[in-house]
Amino acid sequence: MAGSKQKNIVNALLTVLNVEKLSHSFIRINFSCDEQLTVNPLWICPHLKLLFAEPSTGKIIFPQLDENNKIVINDKIRQLVRSYSIRHYDETTQQLTIDFAIHQEGLASVWAQQAKINDQIGIVGTAAKLMFNQQSLVLIGDITAVPAICYTLEHLPNNVTAQAFVEVNHSTDIMALPANPNANVSWLIRDVNQPNQFIEAIKKANIVNSDNLLIWGGMERDLAQQIRHTLKDKYPNLPADAFHIISYWRQGFAEGEFKHRE
Ligand SMILES: Cc1cc2nc3c(=O)[nH]c(=O)nc-3n(C[C@H](O)[C@H](O)[C@H](O)COP(=O)(O)OP(=O)(O)OC[C@H]3O[C@@H](n4cnc5c(N)ncnc54)[C@H](O)[C@@H]3O)c2cc1C
Secondary structure, eight states: SSSOOOOEEEEEEEEEEEEEEESSSEEEEEESSSOOOOOOOOESOOHHHHHHTTTTTTOOOOOOTTTTTTTTOOHHTTTTEEEEEEEEEETTEEEEEEEOOOSOOOOOHHHHOOOTTEEEEEEEEEEESEESOEEEEEEEGGGGGHHHHHHHHTTTOOOOEEEEEEEEEEEGGGHHHHHHOOOEEEEEEEOOOOTHHHHHHHOOOOOOOOOTTTEEEEEEEEHHHHHHHHHHHHHHSGGGGGGGEEEEEETTTTTSSSOOOO
């Protein structure tokens, strides 16, 4: 099974252990978690939902589960939840690493810039939509997808190949990855004078069109729409479920104010 969403609710507390300015765009934060997280080693680009404290009380109020064990998310909680990727998780120590791409405003971005040891936030749960299953993977992302793509390339099984295309903000955002003959990564650095360089690179990319091609993307919503159209034009015979291009964020909108899949 490659594409049915797996979700695990945990409603746990994360405590900051370490804060590191990793690069021009990233702050890396290591947390300890007071519960064991479910992270399947076969998950592609696994992510989680962070829950921030209510601004008026400073308290973290976890969502409840209904009688069917489904999580109840109301508007108040939705405004305090943000999606991030698992950059690293150590089951033995229950320590979690998240890389925050910093931008001017935003609950999570501001919190990460001010974070200090012992600060706490909540984690609602972990999830992934896709699992490794002998695919030829294509991974495409902007700065916000760097953690997910790096994690996935670091966990690539021997029977999966990957081509990744990533556009970062600055040369220091290019991450060192272990050498792997099955993985190939093309890094681009954003250039205000060439706003279309990424989409042009995807158009020209020599992607091997095999039976088990799976194209995953995480990026700003307008770019996601362009890339979806470009790739569907380029590979008209690929089935719809070969494409998973997700709007990770949307210019001018906070998370919760737009849909991730349009
Ligand atoms: C499954 C998934 C996994 C993700 N993983 C990561 C991850 O590991 N690391 C990561 O950094 N992000 C990741 N993101 C993206 C992140 O959730 C969004 O960038 C989110 O909007 C940040 O929340 P915020 O509270 O800082 O800003 P919000 O309150 O959501 O937005 C406030 C304003 O900031 C703008 N904004 C949001 N993100 C950016 C940005 N990157 N650059 C410029 N402006 C922005 C919005 O357009 C809005 O105007 C992921 C998203 C998804 C859906």
